[in-house]
Amino acid sequence: MPQPPLVDRVGAAALGFFEFTGSLATFGFRALVDAFRPPFEFGEIARHIYQFGLRSMPLILISGFAIGVVLSMHTRATLARFGAEALIPAGLALALIRETGPLTAGLLVSGRVGAGIGAEIGAMRVTEQIDALEANAVDAFKYLAVTRVIACVIAMPLLTAMIDFAGILGGYVAEAVVSGMPWQLYFERSFTYLEYSDFIPATLKTMVFGYLIGVVASYLGFTTSRGTEGVGEASTRSVVMASILIILSDVILVKIIFFFYPQGPA
Amino acid sequence: MTGSRDPIVRLDHVSKSFGTHRVLDDVTLDIPKGTAFVLLGRSGTGKSVALRHIIGLMRPDAGRILIEGRDIGPLDARGLTEVRKHIGFLFQNAALFDSMTVGENAAFPLRRHTRLSDHEIRDRAQQKLADVGLEREFDKMPADLSGGMKKRAALARAMALDPGILLVDEPSAGLDPITSREIDELLVERKRAGTTLVVVTHNIPSARAIGDELALLHDGRLVARGTASELDRDREPLVQAFMRSQGGG
Numbered sequence: 188m189p190q191p192p193l194v195d196r197v198g199a200a201a202l203g204f205f206e207f208t209g210s211l212a213t214f215g216f217r218a219l220v221d222a223f224r225p226p227f228e229f230g231e232i233a234r235h236i237y238q239f240g241l242r243s244m245p246l247i248l249i250s251g252f253a254i255g256v257v258l259s260m261h262t263r264a265t266l267a268r269f270g271a272e273a274l275i276p277a278g279l280a281l282a283l284i285r286e287t288g289p290l291t292a293g294l295l296v297s298g299r300v301g302a303g304i305g306a307e308i309g310a311m312r313v314t315e316q317i318d319a320l321e322a323n324a325v326d327a328f329k330y331l332a333v334t335r336v337i338a339c340v341i342a343m344p345l346l347t348a349m350i351d352f353a354g355i356l357g358g359y360v361a362e363a364v365v366s367g368m369p370w371q372l373y374f375e376r377s378f379t380y381l382e383y384s385d386f387i388p389a390t391l392k393t394m395v396f397g398y399l400i401g402v403v404a405s406y407l408g409f410t411t412s413r414g415t416e417g418v419g420e421a422s423t424r425s426v427v428m429a430s431i432l433i434i435l436s437d438v439i440l441v442k443i444i445f446f447f448y449p450q451g452p453a
Numbered sequence: 454m455t456g457s458r459d460p461i462v463r464l465d466h467v468s469k470s471f472g473t474h475r476v477l478d479d480v481t482l483d484i485p486k487g488t489a490f491v492l493l494g495r496s497g498t499g500k501s502v503a504l505r506h507i508i509g510l511m512r513p514d515a516g517r518i519l520i521e522g523r524d525i526g527p528l529d530a531r532g533l534t535e536v537r538k539h540i541g542f543l544f545q546n547a548a549l550f551d552s553m554t555v556g557e558n559a560a561f562p563l564r565r566h567t568r569l570s571d572h573e574i575r576d577r578a579q580q581k582l583a584d585v586g587l588e589r590e591f592d593k594m595p596a597d598l599s600g601g602m603k604k605r606a607a608l609a610r611a612m613a614l615d616p617g618i619l620l621v622d623e624p625s626a627g628l629d630p631i632t633s634r635e636i637d638e639l640l641v642e643r644k645r646a647g648t649t650l651v652v653v654t655h656n657i658p659s660a661r662a663i664g665d666e667l668a669l670l671h672d673g674r675l676v677a678r679g680t681a682s683e684l685d686r687d688r689e690p691l692v693q694a695f696m697r698s699q700g701g702g
Contacts, residue, residue: 315548322508322542323562323610324534 214409215402218336221329228334235338239300243346250295251288251350255357258282262358263365272366276376279358284381285389288351290437293396296339296346297429301404304335305425308408309418317409332409336401343397344390351390384448392440396433403429460519461486461618461649462507467516468673469502476502477513478673486617489640489650491664493657493695498670500653501545504620507651508540509533520618538566541611541648545623547603549595555582555606556591562613581609585639601632608639618649624663625656637662657698669695 190196262278308331311317320327359373404425411417460483469477476499484490494500505511506518509525517524520536528536549558560578563569569577582588585605595603604624611619621640625633633656640663644650654660660667661681668678669692677684677692684696 310551314551315544315546316550318505318510319542319544319548319550321510322537322540322544323565324537325565326530326534 210410211403211406214332214406215398217328218333218402218405219398221333222337226329228330231330231334232337232341235335236342238303239296239335239338240342240345243296243299243342244349246295246299247292247346247350248353250291251353252357252360254287254291254350255279255283255354255359256361258287258354259358259361263362273376275362276358276368276373277380280355280377280381281385283354283358284351284386286441288354289347289389289393289396290433292343292347292350293393293400293433293437294430295350296343296397297400297433298426300339300342301400301425301429302422304401304404305407305411306418306422308332308335308405309411309421312409312411313414313418328409332401332405335405336398339397339401340394341397343393343400347390347393351386388444388447392437392444395436395440399432399436400425400429403432459486460484461521462490462651463517463519463522464503464506465517465519467503467506467513467518469499469506469511469514475673477506479516480670480673480675481516482668482675484649484651486649487644487647488665489644489652489663491652491654491660491667492670493655493660493667494653494670495655499673500655500670501622503670504542504622504651504653507618507620508537508542538562538614539616539618541614541616541619543604543607543611543619543621543624545626547595547600547607549603549607549610551595553595554591555587555593555595555598558595558606559591559609559613561610566614578609578613581613582606584612585609599632600627601629601635604628604632604636605639608636612643612648616648618651619643621650621652621654623654623656624652625654625659633659634662657696 191199258279259275262275262282263272266272266274266278308317311331317327317331320330355374355377358377359368359370362368362373363370404421407421407425407428411421413420462482462484464480464482467477467480468475480503482503492500492503502511506513507520509518509528512526517526519525520540523536525533525536549555550561553561556575556578559581560574563574563577567574579588579591582591585608587602587605587609590598590602590606595606598606619640624636624640628636637659640650640652644663644665650663652660652663664681666679667681667684669676669684671691677687677689679687681696684692687693687696
């Protein structure tokens with residue numbers, strides 16, 4: 188069978204892209220609106236916060252610690268050239284809290300939680316469990332998607348605070364090994380230049396990451412077809428798409444934060 | 454015929470297409486209260502689609518679905534939820550929630566739609582599972598059950614709120630003849646208790662065992678309707694071929 192002309196194929200791909208984007212945006216908007224409408228499904232939200240949040244803690248803490256160690260080594264190598272080793276704790280804390288921590292937490296959670304949501308809801312779709320929820324007079328969208336989106340939004344800042352803490356701890360351990368710096372001095376220097384405006388906007392922006400992870404993964408799960416193959420695809424695409432959206436949204440969010448704090452936090 | 458002639462379910466000139474494929478073509482159907490109605494037909498003829506329309510999982514392109522005289526087409530999500538509380542649905546593959554135990558599955562509708570205490574919910578779920586012979590499987594996960602047990606557990610869940618209407622999609626699918634007969638007997642028990650059954654199947658022995666009235670769907674249209682003995686006497690070759698078959702699930 189001959190292939191359609193290139194123009195047709197490009198046109199079809201563009202239409203497919205716009206259809207997908209529109210459909211995803213509608214799904215996300217509906218999740219936002221339904222989050223404020225009863226019933227609130229507190230039990231399900233709490234269950235998901237436990238699953239997404241507490242169960243992601245080992246990954247987040249270990250990764251944060253390792254990132255802290257690596258950042259400390261890099262920061263030392265750079266600042267030592269200028270004889271500014273005393274600024275290592277502050278430089279590391281600023282880099283970690285303002286950008287590295289939130290972005291890394293977002294990407295890690297999109298991998299662990301996004302894949303799980305996509306696969307779980309996708310499997311429910313292909314085994315008719317979503318239809319069974321509807322048949323049991325339950326709003327499946329609200330029960331499955333909205334609760335997960337809310338849980339992601341709540342869990343993300345908490346996990347970000349944890350990765351920040353673990354990173355600073357990792358930085359201290361690396362510094363203590365090299366220079367023998369006491370921990371009181373390390374933490375004092377870490378927080379000398381930090382302000383709330385460094386920590387709060389950067390941490391709260393991860394709520395947007397959580398929203399994106401929840402919406403993308405739930406949407407791909409809900410629209411799963413083609414049996415187990417489709418479930419695997421939903422899981423993989425959830426991670427890829429959520430990661431891309433996190434990175435892109437981060438550019439915009441950083442710009443917004445700098446708009447409200449024009450000179451950058453101290 | 455065991456029930457009154459008041460239609461509890463009515464499909465009124467219902468049509469549905471997927472792309473260019475017309476699955477239901479101007480189907481009109483009355484199902485009297487308290488009866489067991491069996492919709493027969495080959496695979497892919499729109500039987501399950503018809504069932505999904507009755508519970509509002511699909512919307513018709515044309516026509517109306519009436520449940521107890523109420524058109525469910527214009528209903529919003531809340532209105533549809535109220536209607537669904539009075540309808541049980543037994544899915545072809547059971548569709549048990551695999552993150553919950555069998556007991557939690559049976560208790561799920563009670564937990565969602567009643568104000569019973571935890572203790573009462575557990576007792577009722579136990580009773581529903583006992584009705585289908587699964588009282589000892591309360592704490593098991595669905596993955597630990599056989600195909601027949603899953604169907605029975607799904608039946609317990611579908612009957613948890615004692616709905617007036619029970620929709621059953623291919624009760625014998627994937628089951629051996631003995632297990633299939635056990636499921637049929639459970640459905641007949643439900644009918645005797647006054648539940649209106651709408652069963653979709655291509656298993657003729659099962660249809661004969663359950664149905665007060667049978668109808669044959671072919672190419673989206675109803676081509677025959679009547680009691681089993683009436684369809685046995687039908688001269689239409691397709692109806693004859695169907696009624697003489699012993700096809701299992």
